Amino acid sequence: MSETKAVADLGEDEARAELARLAKAISAADKAYHRADAPEISDAEYDALKVRNAAIEARFPHLKRPDSPSERVGAAPVEGFGKVRHEMPMLSLSNAFDAADVEDFVAGIRRYLNLGPEAPLAFTAEPKIDGLSLSLRYEKGRLVRAATRGDGEVGEDVTANARTIGDIPAKLSGAPDLLEVRGEVYMSHADFAALNERQERAGGKTFANPRNAAAGSLRQLDPEITRARPLRFFAYGWGALSEPLADTQSGAIERLSALGFPANPLTRRCDRLDEMLALYREVEQRRATLGYDIDGVVYKIDDLALQARLGFRSTTPRWALAHKFPAELAWTRLEGIDIQVGRTGALSPVARLTPVTVGGVVVSNATLHNEDYIAGRDARGNPIREGKDIRVGDWVQVYRAGDVIPKVADVDLSKRPADAQPYQFPEKCPECGSDAVREPGDAVRRCSGGLICPAQAVERLKHFVSRAAFDIEGLGAKQVESFWRDGWIREPADIFTLEERYGPGQPRQLRNREGWGEKSAANLFAAIRECRRIPLRRLIFALGIRHVGEAAAGLLARHYGTWGAFEAAMTHARIDEGPEWDDLLSIDGVGAVMATSLITAFHQEAERASIDRLVALLEVEEAETRAPATSPVAGKTVVFTGTLEKMTRAEAKARAEALGAKVSGSVSAKTDLLVAGPGAGSKAKKAAELGIETIDEDAWLRLIEGA
Structure with a gap:
């Protein structure tokens, strides 16, 4: 079964x-990759998750989740190094996996910029x-700071270590007074x-791969x-x-090379789509002989003025794309199906597999999505996998697709055991025995x-500390589970009273708990105190x-x-009525489903009381604004309507938001x-009727000119 057909x-x-499953899986994979330097999945398998998420969002744009993986970059930095806030965020790239994706990327740029098919690009x-x-900051020609990507906003200060890398110049001649060079640290095969x-001779740690x-x-x-x-x-x-370094991407890279920074010799300027795809095939063929690991080819708009017009999404630039190499598949036996219960009560089936190696990593678990997917149908009853259901004992095709839980893609009916029985999805929660209800229109069954x-x-507490x-x-x-099990925390507010209940001088103390000592307990209490001050968006x-x-x-x-x-x-606020409801729905990106969920949460007595107890213990920071100080529209609410002739609606919206509107x-x-x-x-x-100022497109362009 192909990915396209499945979607x-x-x-x-x-x-x-x-x-929902993809958002959780990709978040865990991001943390393992960026924060722990111990990825549990390969890039190809991670990309399989990302591309499936993107494909579903493309088909169902109104279902795009607020915590979509397309809205995130990397993971938060680990402790041990100083933290560095990037002056300009270090974003990730959107991915493509076949020629059609690249063609869509190019066509999308032409539409965004209102360029015809024959216009040069x-x-x-x-x-x-x-x-x-890695980001390298030079001031007046001297390397003053090196920082990892981290979560895209904040990375780790690794300046002392970067200075030891021979390819990184300590001093530059002829560079701009401020120059932040970005690139990739790697190791040859x-x-x-x-x-x-x-390492092996010395009895030290060996590494799984060059990355x-x-x-x-x-x-x-x-x-x-x-x-x-x-x-x-x-x-x-x-x-x-x-x-500026140059007027073009290729010219800027040449300038960096002249300053002493190594650039990849296979970098090439392409004037047409067929040239881009030809280079991809060439690089793919030469991949095994390069002497270092690559996982695809990156395309970037060459004209920097066009890059500026295209701008950025929340976590990716519109003007760049990573064309990735394909993932791998494997077949193995389905030994059992377990049910996991999430923080929203969703019952998620997980396949237990006979361990199999996929792309160099041993896989033993896979997602089965929901009861319809197991039964071989979609939520409307239409067949998937040609209507083949999944049964314990089946021979199944898998590819690793996020976290440590890959995806079951297909079933080989020729190897099905004669006594295999259709799987009966539970109607009771396996954790608390409550009814597991599937509401009309919902694809998942939830614990009531x-x-x-x-x-x-x-799971909600785990989310809270994520x-x-x-x-x-x-x-x-792990600590949340342990504290919950012993009754030390039951809701988020309990975290912020841990020290007064289990700190020094109390009959039961954290430092005396198994796995804890005086230093680790003190460190935890200090970390909790530090987190009492929290940005509004995080709360x-x-x-x-x-x-x-x-x-x-x-x-x-x-x-x-x-x-x-x-x-x-x-x-x-009241659902479906009143000025607060209208104001909530006026937020671009907030729909009726999310608004209803928000209002419901604040009007449920127990949940509201829990929120109030928490906030009473916190200092909540006001929302950050990144609008330019001179922006004439910073903080204003702008609505676009009608046909824009000199820029697309998408470009106009992106420009307004970049100016703080x-x-x-x-x-x-x-x-x-x-x-x-x-x-x-x-x-x-x-x-x-409301007396709101109305201007045309020309007046809008004059208003924001130079901002």
């Missing part, structure tokens, strides 16, 4: 459940190095083999260890600059036990309200600004400005 067979409810293409992203041989070796070497607390490791560097881009279900309570939420150092999933996300992910939490935080304003709005899809009393093109209808009429 095409998904019903809306099944797609919603699948997007050049790209640079370069191998995608499988290493560790020959150096990797030699390092592992030395792990490079990442582990760069992040040594002792720079002398890094110096002894054979690390290399390729430059592929830049961040903050005091002056709510907070009395220990699985839901524990990377994008409170991210409390020393308090992870909203941490609450674990269904349908409210990282991106949505950011939207809500920027819209309301403070916890007080947000809390008051949710308190007074809030772009809404509807006109209300809170709208500050309506930009109306030809064909403006009801929105223009409503704006006139």
